[in-house]
Amino acid sequence: MSAVEKNSRRLSKEDILEKTAPLFASEGYDATSMRDLAKACGITPAALYHHFADKEQLYLEVLEYTFRRRIGRMGEALKGVEGFENKVRRVVEVLVDAVHDDELFLPMLRRELLVRDEKRLEYLATRVFAEPFREIMRVGRDLKPDNFKPSFLAASALALTIGHFTLEPVRRYLMPSDTPEDLRQTIIDHVTKLALEGMAKDRK
Structure with a gap:
C-alpha cells in the first residue's frame, strides 16, 4: 500500500x-x-x-466548518450570563475572537461577499450565521421594542466588530501612535462601550 x-x-x-x-x-x-x-x-x-461528491459540496462544508467553529458558539457563550451589559460584552467577545489572529474567517467572508454567489450566501446565512444572529437579537430584547429593528441591531454588532479587523491594516497607518499592544482587548472594550452608550437611552 x-x-x-x-x-x-x-x-x-x-x-x-x-x-x-x-x-x-x-x-x-x-x-x-x-x-x-x-x-x-x-x-x-x-x-x-x-x-x-464534488468540489462544491466540499467547499460548502469547509465554509460551514470554518465559520461555525468560530462564530457558532454564541448561544453556549451566553448561557448563564446575567445583566444586559454583561451580555453585550460577551457577544462582542465571541465576535472579536472569531476573527482575531485568524487567517481563514475574514478572507473567506470577504471573498463570499465580493463574489455574491446567492446559493453560497444563503447557505452561510441559514447554516452558519442564523443561530448567532438570533442570539444577538435576543440580547436586544432588553431594549425598548420600537427603537431598534432586531435584525439591524444584530447586523450592527457584526459590522462593528468584524469591521474593525477588516480596516485595521489601513487604520494603523493613519494613526500608528494609536495602535494598542493588545488589539483584541482594545476592540472589545471600545465596541462594548460604544454599543452600551449608544443604547443607554433606549433601555427599559
Missing part, C-alpha cells in the same frame, strides 16, 4: 476540512481544483471523492 493510500485511510472528514480550508481561503473556489485540494491533504483525488 502506498503512502498516499495509507494517508487517505487515516484522514477523517474533519481532517480534510482542516487541510483544505487554507487553500480555499488563499486561492478561492474557482482557482482551486480537486487535484490541488487532494494534494494539500496528501491523498488522491479519488480518495477525496470518497468523502465529498
